Amino acid sequence: MNQELSKKQRWxxxxxxxxxxxxxxxxxxxxxxxxxxxxxxxxxxxxLEEMAQDERLLQMEIDRFQKDDPFLNQTIEEExxxxxxxxxxxxxxxxxxxxxxxxLNKEVLGGRFNELQALSLDTSKLDKILPITVADSQTTTSFxxxxxxATTDSEVAYxxxxxxxxxxxxxMSTFRSILIICMVIFWLLSIALSYYISKMNMxxxxxxxxxxxxxxxxxSHELRTPLTIIQNSLxxxxxxxxxxxxxESETIAQALNETRRLTGLTSDLLTIARSDSNQLVLNKTVVxxxxxxxxxxxxxxxxxxxEEKQFIxxxxxxxxxxxxxxxxxxxxxxxLDNALKYTEKGNKILLQSxxxxxxxxxxxxxxxxxxxxxxxxQIFERFYREDRSRSKETGxxxxxxxxxxxxxxxxxxxISVRDWQPQGVVFQIKLPKGK
Numbered sequence: 001m002n003q004e005l006s007k008k009q010r011w012x013x014x015x016x017x018x019x020x021x022x023x024x025x026x027x028x029x030x031x032x033x034x035x036x037x038x039x040x041x042x043x044x045x046x047x048l049e050e051m052a053q054d055e056r057l058l059q060m061e062i063d064r065f066q067k068d069d070p071f072l073n074q075t076i077e078e079e080x081x082x083x084x085x086x087x088x089x090x091x092x093x094x095x096x097x098x099x100x101x102x103x104l105n106k107e108v109l110g111g112r113f114n115e116l117q118a119l120s121l122d123t124s125k126l127d128k129i130l131p132i133t134v135a136d137s138q139t140t141t142s143f144x145x146x147x148x149x150a151t152t153d154s155e156v157a158y159x160x161x162x163x164x165x166x167x168x169x170x171x172m173s174t175f176r177s178i179l180i181i182c183m184v185i186f187w188l189l190s191i192a193l194s195y196y197i198s199k200m201n202m203x204x205x206x207x208x209x210x211x212x213x214x215x216x217x218x219x220s221h222e223l224r225t226p227l228t229i230i231q232n233s234l235x236x237x238x239x240x241x242x243x244x245x246x247x248e249s250e251t252i253a254q255a256l257n258e259t260r261r262l263t264g265l266t267s268d269l270l271t272i273a274r275s276d277s278n279q280l281v282l283n284k285t286v287v288x289x290x291x292x293x294x295x296x297x298x299x300x301x302x303x304x305x306x307e308e309k310q311f312i313x314x315x316x317x318x319x320x321x322x323x324x325x326x327x328x329x330x331x332x333x334x335x336l337d338n339a340l341k342y343t344e345k346g347n348k349i350l351l352q353s354x355x356x357x358x359x360x361x362x363x364x365x366x367x368x369x370x371x372x373x374x375x376x377x378q379i380f381e382r383f384y385r386e387d388r389s390r391s392k393e394t395g396x397x398x399x400x401x402x403x404x405x406x407x408x409x410x411x412x413x414x415i416s417v418r419d420w421q422p423q424g425v426v427f428q429i430k431l432p433k434g435k
Contacts, residue, residue: 010199011198013198017197018190021191022187026183028183029179029180033179036175040168040172041168044163044165045129048092049146058094058148061094062150062154064108065096093116093161094160094162095109095119095161095162096156096158096159097121097158104156115136117136118134119134121158125147126149127148128146129145129146130144131143131144131145131165145161145162146161148160223266229254229258236248237252268403271406282410285322285324286321287321288320289353290317290318292328293315296329297351300336300349303340304349309340311351317353321431322434322435327407327411330404331403331407332364334404335364335404335427335429336349336364338400342366347367349366351365356430359413360430361428362429362431365424367420369423369425370419370424376417379417380405384398384401384402413429
C-alpha cells in the first residue's frame with residue numbers, strides 16, 4: 001500500500017466519521033426541539049381547547065359585551081356547576097368579532113386593546129389552534145389562538161381565544177441558542193475525534209497489508225526453492241539424453257522429493273487461505289479419545305524407538321468428544337512431528353490427555369531445547385521458524401504451528417506453549433468436549 005493510497009483512505013475515513021457525527025448531532029437536535037416544542041406549548045393548547053368547549057364562558061363574554069358591563073359575572077345553579085374550573089385565564093384573552101372583522105368588546109379589553117389593535121380576523125382555519133404574532137411599532141407579542149364561529153343570533157359572528165406565549169417563546173429561543181452552541185462545540189470535538197478514529201482505523205489495514213505482503217514474500221521464497229531444484233534436475237536430464245533412468249535415479253529422486261515437499265507446502269497454504277476466508281469447514285463427529293489417540297501415536301512410537309527416544313502416552317480421557325477428527329489428527333501430527341524433530345537421542349516425549357471441567361486437555365511435552373520468551377510470542381505466526389537453518393534441514397516451512405492454531409481456534413479452543421522444567425517445551429491444547 002503506497003503512501004498516496006493510504007492517505008486517501010485515511011481522509012475517506014475522516015470524511016465519513018465527520019459526516020456521521022454531523023448527521024447524528026443534527027438529528028438529535030431536531031428531535032429534541034420537536035419534543036420540547038410539543039411539551040412546552042401542550043398545556044397552553046389544552047387550556048385553549050377547554051375554554052373553547054366551555055359554552056358558559058363564551059356566553060358570559062358575549063353577555064358582557066351586550067350589557068356593556070365588563071364586571072358582569074354570570075351565576076350558575078349548583079347542580080350545573082362544573083367540578084373542574086375553566087383553567088387559568090391570567091394570560092388569555094377573549095376577542096369578539098363582527099362579520100366585518102371589527103373587534104366588538106374593546107371596552108372589556110380595556111388597556112389590552114392597544115396591544116391588539118394590529119390583530120386581524122382570519123376565518124380560514126376555524127376551530128384549530130394556531131400560533132400568531134401581533135406586532136406594533138414597539139413590541140411583538142406571540143400568541144396561540146383558536147377562532148370559533150358564534151352560535152348566537154347577536155351581532156357577534158366569531159369568538160377568538162388568545163393565550164400569550166411570550167414567556168414560552170423566550171425560553172425556547174434561549175434553549176435553542178444553547179443547544180446550537182453545544183452542538184457546534186461537540187461537533188468541533190467530533191472532528192478531532194474523527195481524525196483520531198481514522199488514524200486508528202488505518203492501523204489494522206496497515207497491519208493486514210504488511211501481514212499479507214510478508215505472507216506473499218515468504219510463500220514466494222519457499223515456493224521458489226523447490227521449483228528451482230526441480231527445474232535444475234530436469235535441465236540436467238536434458239544434458240544427458242543417452243543416460244538411462246537408473247543412471248539418473250538420484251536426480252529423479254531429488255526432483256520427486258522436492259515435488260512432494262511442494263505439494264505439502266501448497267496444501268498448507270490452501271488450508272491457511274481457507275481459514276482466512278472463513279471457508280475452513282469443520283466436520284464434527286463423536287470420537288472416542290482412547291481409540292483416537294492410540295491409533296494416532298503408533299507410528300510416532302515406532303519412530304521414537306528407532307531413534308532411541310522415549311515416547312510416553314498418558315490418556316485419562318475416556319468420555320466421547322465432539323471434534324473434527326481429521327483436523328485434530330492433523331494438529332497432533334504437527335506437534336508430535338515437531339517433538340521428534342527437535343529432540344535428540346535419549347530425550348523424552350510425553351503425550352497427555354485428560355478432561356478438565358468441560359474441556360479436553362491435550363499436552364505434548366518433550367525434553368528437547370527450550371524456546372525463548374521472544375520466540376514463544378511469534379512461534380504460531382506463519383513462516384516463523386525459531387532456528388531457520390535447523391528447520392531447513394528438517395524440511396519445515398514454519399506453517400505447521402500456524403495451521404494448528406487456526407484449527408484449534410475454529411474448534412473454539414486455545415493452544416499455547418510454555419517451558420517444561422527443568423528443560424523442555426510443553427504445547428497445550430484446550431478443546432470443548434461438545435455435546
